[in-house]
Amino acid sequence: MAGQEHVQRRREDEEPPESAPPAAAPSAQARDAEVDSLLEEIDEVLESNAESFVRGFVQKGGQ
Amino acid sequence: MGIETEFGIVEPGRPQANPMLLSSTVVSAYAALVAGPGRARWDYEDEDPLADARGFRLQRAAAHPSLLTDDPTRPAPSGDDPVGTVDDAAGRDEVPPQLGATHRERPAVEEYDDPGAATTILSNGARFYVDHAHPEYSSPEVTGPRAGVVWDKAGEEVALRAVRALASTPGLPDVVLYKNNVDGKGASYGTHENYLVDRAVRFDVLAAALIPFLVTRQVFTGAGRVGLGQAGQAAGFQISQRADYIEAEVGLETTLRRPIVNTRDEPHADRTRWRRLHLIIGDATLLEVSTWLRLGTTSAVLWLVEQARTRPDLLAAVGALALADPVAEVREVSRDLSLTHRLTLEDGRRLTALEVQRAYLDAVRAAMSAEVGTEPDDETAAVLARWDSVLSRLAEDPVLCAREVEWVAKLRLLEGMRRRDHLAWDNPRLAAMDIQWSDVRPERGLYHRLLAADAVERLVDPAEVAAAVAEPPADTRAYFRGTVVRRYGAQVRAASWDSVVLDVPxxxxxxxxxxxxxxxxxxAHVGALLEECADAGELVARLTPSSS
Incomplete structure (x- = not known):
């Protein structure tokens, strides 16, 4: 599964100890890194066939 | 106040599945799950005279007033009696608000409405039922925005438990529920807020005062949406799920030509004293702060309008915010991710949505300081402080609100994906993320993944939400409704927002x-009484002075 590859990659990324996190407001770069790690988490659960998933999401109108 | 949520519903792999039957299955599954021992709740609606009445609504709607008489000492005819003792129905609310006037042109309704219209009243005072083609959770009445969040979240949990119940029952379809408002193909389904408002406030004053507020509050209440146009004709991202479906300023409809301010006058309470303001413009939100601010700020503005009944000067600043074209501005604001668009006011001024919101905040604060002795309660003070802070940070850089404001949280994730994988806005992976964002299952829903990663702010304790799945709020009539359902469930024949009908052997x-x-x-009012009554018969005896 595609998701597992991401899990492994993340583990490798985390192996080298990081330097101390910045104390001040996060820079744009730090924010990107935070989003990237969220994305890796989400990769594991995202619908594998996005196109057919989106096509299949059909609702009747409501209020 | 309270929130009604229509959930998006899908049977994976079967897009052609009948959504009304699926919704009914969801509601029935939950009803079966919470039914007490020995109670065949699965078929409850078939045995419930009220449900029968709904099934034959046209002939028997008139019988409801006599069946559900206001006078507990006066014998009501049984459900099987012919109509003929109808008393004055004027001003009386129908029991099932969800199936009242559903102005829909869907032939399937006839077949479906009859046995399939599952409805259940929960022990937390909520109603879980099928509205149109969606399962709907109508939260119990609460008195503050934080409690609103708790019982709204409880509704997500109810939806989740229904999904789980179906997944674990062989022979029943697997269903997934989504707490969103659009399918990206033209359909929209609502998340309605209800607020109790003093009847003495003139409706035109109320509507005029609210419109600029409602047009602009989406900057912090919007859930975010991939796709522009009702059917997502153009690629892109916008702030609100609902914006493209708002087509009128004020009106009665909720399913077409949806208005900014809905005029449904169905107070579910004494109509000489209150109205129920029914707002249909809002998005379903999962971020707790978004929901809390939506309820809290709207409620603060309504407080202002009520105060202005005796002090019209308090509304002067707000009155000056009237927009030249409110309906068009709903869409403009929704598409302005930079929050720099200037709305044109009737008086010719041009203000950003944030400035309009700031003007409301200032007006509320000014009114509070003008009213001698009106210290805001702690929660109101917290709402105003957060409102202020969010407006400031949105002006500085919206991403600073990524933990609190849903569209910002969603956009941040989508932009991250676009950057990493070089995706254009028309890439189906982004549309898929938008949908999956609101999947109620924690293992699949993207909001839930963010929550687990501590990327969004929690406002309420999950244990409190878990309790609220079964327990009603203590400080409204929902306490009575929910507790009666919990204690005397088998003897509750029907309940509505403003009545409970008991069938005492x-x-x-x-x-x-x-x-x-x-x-x-x-x-405080009926807690001891309900504890003392072992069954519904005792309760009825205690509530009926003339008997026994």
Whole structure:
């Protein structure tokens, strides 16, 4: 599964100890890194066939 | 106040599945799950005279008033009696608000409405039922925005448990529920807010004062949406799920030509004292702060309007915010991710949405300081402080609100994906993320993944939400409704927002207990009484002075 590859990659990324996190407001770069790690988490659960998933999401109108 | 949520519903792999039947299955599954021992709740609606009445609504709607008489000492005819003792129905609310006037052109309704219209009243005072082609959770009445969040979240949990129940029951379809408002193909389904408002406030004053607020509050209440146009004709991202479906300023409709301010006048309470403001413009939000601010700021503005009844000067600043073209501005604001668009006011000024919101905040604060002795309660003070802070940070850089404002949280994730994988806005992976964002299952829903990663702010304790799945709020009539359902479930024949109908063995007629005052029926008011009554018969005896 595609998701597992991401899990492994993340583990490798985390192996080298990081330097101390910045104390001040996060820079744009730090924010990107935070989003990237969220994305890796989400990769594991995202619908594998996005196109057919989106096509299949059909609702009747409501209020 | 309270929130009604229509959930998006899908049977994976079967897009052609009948959504009304699926919704009914969802509601029935939950009803079966919470049914007490020995109670065949699965078929409940088939045995419930009220549900029968709904099935034959046209002939028997008129019988409801006599069946559900306001006078508990006066015998009501049984559900099987022919109509003929109808008393004045004027001003009386129908029991099932969800199936009232559904102005829909869907032939399937006829077949479906009859046995399939599952509905259940939960022990937390909520109603979980099928509205149109969606399962709908209508939260119990609460008195503050934080409690609103708790019982709204409880509704997500109800939806989740229904999904789980179906997944674990062989022979029943697997269903996934989504707490969103659009399918990206033209359909929209609502998340409605209800607020109790003093009847003495003139509706035109109320509507005029609210419109600029409602047009602009989406900057912090919007859930975010991939796709522009009702059917997502153009690629892109916008702030609100609902914006493209708002087509009128003020009106009665909720399913077409949806208005900014809805005029449905169905107070579910004593109509001489209150109205129920029914807002249909809002998005379903999962971020707790978004929901809390939506309820809290709207409620603060309504407070202002009520105060202005005796002090019209308090509304002067707000009155000057009237927009030249409110309906068009709903869409403009929704598409302005930089929050720099200037709305044109009737007086010619041009203000950003943030400035309009700031003007409301200032007006509320000014009114509070003008009213001698009106110190805001702690929660109101917290709402105003957060409102202020969010407006400031949105002006500085919206991403600073990524933990609190849903569209910002969603956009941040989508932009991250676009950057990493070089995706254009028309890439289906982004549309898929938008949908999956609101999947109620924690293992699949993207909001839930963010929550687990501590990327969004929690406002309420999950244990409190878990309790609220079964427990009603203590400080409104929902306490009575929910507790009666929990304690005497088998003898509850029907309930509505403002009544409970009991079927007591041995009594010749059904017994109706009106709840016209939303503030009566609280734990302080009836808690001891309900504890003392072992069954519905005792309760009826205690509530009926002339009997026994």
């Amino acid at each position: 041995g009594l010749p007629t059904l017994q109706r207990i009106p709840l016209r005052d939303p503030w009566r029926g609280t734990r």
